[in-house]
Amino acid sequence: MNRTPLIALLAASALALGTTACGAGSEGDGPTGTSANELRIGLSFGPFTLDPAKDGGGTPNVMRSLTNESLFHMNADYTASPALVSDYKYVGDGNKVFEFTLKKGIRFTDGSPLDAAAVKTWLEYFAKQPGPYASTLSIGSVETKGEYTVRLNLASPSPIVPLLLSQYGNRGALSSPKSVADPGSLAKGTYGVGPYVLDPAQSVTGDHYTLVPSKHYHDPSAARFKKVTVRIIPNPSSMLRAFQSGQIDFGNLDSSTAPAAEKAGVKVMHWRSGTIAVTLADRDGTATKPLADVRVRQALNYAIDRESITKAMVGEYGRPTSQYQTEYTNPALEDRYPYDPKKAKALLAKAGYPKGFSMDVVDPGAIIGNWGDPTMQTVAKYWEKVGVRVKVTQATTDFIQQALSKKFAAMQWAPDASPTSIAYSLLYGPKASMNPFGASNAKIDALYHQGQTQQGDQAAKTFRKLNSMVTEQAIHVPIYEYHIPWGMNEHITGVKKGSWMVFGADLGWTN
Known part of the structure; x- marks a missing residue:
């Protein structure tokens, strides 16, 4: 798994760009300096691969949402609404059987029909790929009932199947059976259900991508732009200059450039996106024995000055926190580990390490700006x-390859604000995809399995307990909640704030 954009799990929250709502007005209403009806987007990094089953999430999903409409649409509050689905339900008790019916008359961008057989082909393909989200939903078998109804028999219960069939984690970003039969093509092109399709002749992998209207989208009027250009601009200063010179209309900034962008007249919005944290992967002490002691892990939490680090690294575009951000964060635990180096030393001594110990940590460098290595180097000095x-x-x-190599006791990264059940499948379960040492906690495991069979208030109560236990067990050293500043020119409308970046149905362009 050599996948830099998994830093999207990490470095940016997934974005859902409304596929039925991107557009400018009539001929000539397009952005200044471009041909009519062109939307220009700037992203700090693009997809590692165009195959949704193998890629991460985050900023690349701005583009993917235009080419791969999902079965369900994830909302800002972690709920999911039907998109390509007309009806859905759990069958029986225990959240082990889920059934949904597709809307009729929908086609992939290669002309193939979206039917139950196509969904079955895609879901079975997705489960077999080495993607970061393969473990978030365990499907025992996929049944087709007639031409348009699909039944999922789950190998283990899940209360959030609609969410896991949305743009979150890419499983819902279907690609056609023809493309699945040729994974090489799937990695280089787009074959989803969406108003746009990649034009390879006008695209250069890793540099820029050009999208043009699909001939087979079920609502042609939704593709209001004649062309959407996505430029990959990893340097924050270059992104700022692109905004200032009017070369892009929408894109992601960072804490170092957002203030200057606002002064230049760029509209900037930001909100909670995830957690900058050091995940103590070797918490069973397989290779680094001290981490098996909860007092040592708590000492690492008490040893850092979160407020000072946050101010230095991100300023107003973040907030210090002692807990990993999910949908069930507990306000009472936000300052669970205040800066107290004396207490940290005392805990280390009680655990049998009065002179400390050594540990190896991997981080994603500066590819995610101050969120990455600059933050980790500061944390290391406190430790x-x-x-x-x-x-x-x-x-x-x-x-990702390094983090999973078992060479490092911990990983510093920027995971997004994941739903609790997904955080477990990514981080806490013994077979979780980002748990290289297979560390586990029996009480956390029990709460997860209990919550997976519940719904509504019961599930919420159980998952709140699980999150509190994660904090008390100091599985992470959370540092700060990060905010992604998003810039847009003054003409773009319809952007709504949320824990996830969500464009409303009224996304558009005004003169």
Whole structure:
């Protein structure tokens, strides 16, 4: 898994760009300096692969949402609404059987029909790929009932199947059976259900991508732009200059450039996106024995000055926190580990490490700006003050591969604000995809399995307990809640704030 854009799990929250609502007005109403009806987007990084089953989420999903409309649409509050689905339900009790019926008359961008057989082909393909979201939903079998109804028999219960069939995690971003039969083509083109399709002749992988209207989209009027250009601009200063010179209409900024963008007349919006954290992967002490002691893990939390780090690294575009952000964060635990180096040293001594210990940490370098290595280097200095000697490795191009290599006791990264059940499948379960040492906690496991069979208030109560236990067990060293500043020119309308970036149905362009 050599996948830099998984830093999208990490470095940016997934974006849902409304596929029925991007457009300008009539001929000549397009952005200044472009041909009529062209939308220009700037992203700090693009997809590693165009195959949704193998890619991460985050900023690349701005483009993917235009080419791969999902079965369900994820809302800002972590609920999901039907998109390509006309009806859905759980069958029986225990959240183990889920059934949905597709809307009729929908086609993929290669002309293939969206039917139950196509969905079955895609879901079975998705489950077999080495993608970061493959473990978030365990499907025992997929049944087709007639031409348009699909039944999922789950190998383990899940209360959030609609969410897991949305743009979150890409499973809902269907691609056609023809493309699945040729994964090489799927990695280089777009074959989803969406108003736009990639034009390879006008695209250069990793640099820019050009989207043009699909001939087969069920609502041609939704493709109001004749062309959408997505430019990959990894340097924050270059992104700022692109805004200032009017070269892009929408894009992601960072804490170092957002204030200057606002002064230049760019409209900037930001809100909670996820957590900058050090995940203590070797918490069973397989290779780094001290981390098996909860007192050591708590000491690492007490040893850092979150307020000072947050101010230095992101300023107003973040907030210090002691807990990993999910949909059930507990306000009472936001300052669970205040800066207290004396207490950190005392806990280390009680655990049998009065002189500290050594540990190796990997981070994604500076590819995610101050969120990455600059933050980790600052944390390391605080840890060294209490005797914990840290060797930091920057893994700019192969972060995921390195994080899963078992060479590092911990990983510093920027996971998004994940739903609790997904956080478990990514981080806490013994077979979780980002749990290289297979560390586990019996009480956390029990709460997860209980919550997976519940719905509504019962599930919420159980998952709140799970999140509180994660904080008390100090599985992470959370540092700050990060906010992604998004810039847009003054003409773009319809952007709504939320824990996820969501464009409303009224997204448009005004003169």
